[in-house]
Amino acid sequence: MDSDTCTVPDHFLPRKLSKQNLDRFIPNRSAMDFDFANYALTQGRKRNVDEITSASRKAYMTQLAVVMNQNRTRILAFRNKPKALLSSNHSDSPHQNPKSVKPRRYIPQNSERVLDAPGLMDDFYLNLLDWGSANVLAIALGDTVYLWDASSGSTSELVTIDEDKGPVTSINWTQDGLDLAVGLDNSEVQLWDFVSNRQVRTLIGGHESRVGSLAWNNHILTTGGMDGKIVNNDVRIRSSIVGTYLGHTEEVCGLKWSESGKKLASGGNYNVVHIWDHRSVASSKPTRQWLHRFEEHTAAVRALAWCPFQATLLATGGGVGDGKIKFWNTHTGACLNSVETGSQVCSLLWSQRERELLSSHGFTQNQLTLWKYPSMSKMAELNGHTSRVLFMAQSPNGCTVASAAGDENLRLWNVFGEPPKTTKKAASKNYLELFSHVNSLR
Known part of the structure; x- marks a missing residue:
C-alpha cells in the first residue's frame, strides 16, 4: 500500500441498512462525515477527538446520543421538581389534602x-x-x-x-x-x-x-x-x-x-x-x-x-x-x-x-x-x-x-x-x- 494513499477497508465502511434495522444504528446517513472517518483511522490518535469542531461532527454526535439514549444524566430524572409535601402524613386518596402538623409549643420547665x-x-x-x-x-x-x-x-x-x-x-x-x-x-x-x-x-x-x-x-x-x-x-x-x-x-x-x-x-x-x-x-x-x-x-x-x-x-x-x-x-x-x-x-x-x-x-x-x-x-x-x-x-x-x-x-x-x-x-x-x-x- 502506497504511503501517500489511504484505502479504507470495506469492513470499516457503513453497511447499507435495511428498513427494519434502521432504528438500531444511524437514522440519518446525511449526518455522517466520511472525511472524518478516514482521518480518524489514520491520524486520529495524534489529536484528541474532543478538539474536532466541525459542524458535521457535532451534528453526528448529537444525533447518535439521542438515538442511542446516551444522555444518561436524565435517566430517572424529573422534568420538573416535585411539589413539596404538606406533611409527613400521606393520604391514600389523591383528592384528600394531608393534614398540617402543628408545631409543639415550648413549655418552660422552671418558674419565671x-x-x-x-x-x-x-x-x-x-x-x-x-x-x-x-x-x-x-x-x-x-x-x-x-x-x-x-x-x-x-x-x-x-x-x-x-x-x-x-x-x-x-x-x-x-x-x-x-x-x-x-x-x-x-x-x-x-x-x-x-x-x-x-x-x-x-x-x-x-x-x-x-x-x-x-x-x-x-x-x-x-x-x-x-x-x-x-x-x-x-x-x-x-x-x-x-x-x-x-x-x-x-x-x-x-x-x-x-x-x-x-x-x-x-x-x-x-x-x-x-x-x-x-x-x-x-x-x-x-x-x-x-x-x-x-x-x-x-x-x-x-x-x-x-x-x-x-x-x-x-x-x-x-x-x-x-x-x-x-x-x-x-x-x-x-x-x-x-x-x-x-x-x-x-x-x-x-x-x-x-x-x-x-x-x-x-x-x-x-x-x-x-x-x-x-x-x-x-x-x-x-x-x-x-x-x-x-x-x-x-x-x-x-x-x-x-x-x-x-x-x-x-x-x-x-x-x-x-x-x-x-x-x-x-x-x-x-x-x-x-x-x-x-x-x-x-
Whole structure:
C-alpha cells in the first residue's frame, strides 16, 4: 500500500441498512462525515477527538446520543421538581389534602419568678389566692390580704383583719375584678372595694363557723362553710341571704359557678361533689334538691374546674387517699373518665385557648402537671415547690399561672403560652417583667 494513499477497508465502511434495522444504528446517513472517518483511522490518535469542531461532527454526535439514549444524566430524572409535601402524613386518596402538623409549643420547665409569701396557711380546705379580671392578684397571708397590680407592678396591703375575727380563710374577686370578697375564720364575709380601698359591706348570719370557699355569680355571692352549708347572698339587698343548699355533712372546701351561671359545683370534705341549679337561688328556704351527687372520689374534693370549650364538662380532683382527676357530664351525671395522678390533687385550671388542663399536687413531688385533653397524656411536669401546691390562679389573658404552696412561696409560670398579639403598648408588658423588682409580698 502506497504511503501517500489511504484505502479504507470495506469492513470499516457503513453497511447499507435495511428498513427494519434502521432504528438500531444511524437514522440519518446525511449526518455522517466520511472525511472524518478516514482521518480518524489514520491520524486520529495524534489529536484528541474532543478538539474536532466541525459542524458535521457535532451534528453526528448529537444525533447518535439521542438515538442511542446516551444522555444518561436524565435517566430517572424529573422534568420538573416535585411539589413539596404538606406533611409527613400521606393520604391514600389523591383528592384528600394531608393534614398540617402543628408545631409543639415550648413549655418552660422552671418558674419565671419566686416570691416570698410568709404566713401563708398550709390548709387544704381554704382558698387564699385569686387573680381578678382587672389584672390584680390577691393573696391572703395570715390576717392580711395583699394585692399585686400586674398592670403597674405595684404591691399593696388591702386589709388586716382583727385577731378575734381572723385569720382570712378565703378570697374571691367579683367578675368585673373591682370588688373582693374576704371570708373569715369567725364566719363573717367582708366585701372590699379595690379602687377606693375601703370596706363596703359585711355579711353575717349565714354560717356558724369559718367560711373556706367563695364564688361569685353576678350579684350573687355563694359562700361555703365548715358547717357544711352553702349560702347564696344577694349583695344588692339588705337581707342578703336568698337561698341555702344543704347536701354536705362536712366542710365545703370547693365552689365554682359555671361560665353561664346556671350550675354550681360544690366539693366537700366527705368525698362528695354536688351540682346545683341556679334557679334554687330564688328560694329563701333551704333545699336539698341537687341536680347530681357524685360520690366516686375517696377523699376530700377541693379542686373543681368547669371546661371553657364544653359547657357541661366538669373536672374534679380528689385529695390524699384518692389522687384522681375525674371528668363529668353535668347534664347526664355520667363519669366520662378517671385518671390516676399518684398524688393529692389540690387545684385544677383549664387553658383558655388550648384543650389542656393544669393540676397542682401534694406529696410526693409537689408539682404542677400539664395534661392534654381528652387523651390525658402528660405534656409537662413543673417542679420547684417543696411543699404541697395548694392554690393556683390564672392571669386574665390566660397565659401566666400563679401557684402558692405550703413552703410559703409564690411562683409564676409561663405555662399556657404567649399572650395574644395586641397593638396596645401597655398590654404588651409581661406580667413577670413587671414583677421583677418584687421579692416578697410583705
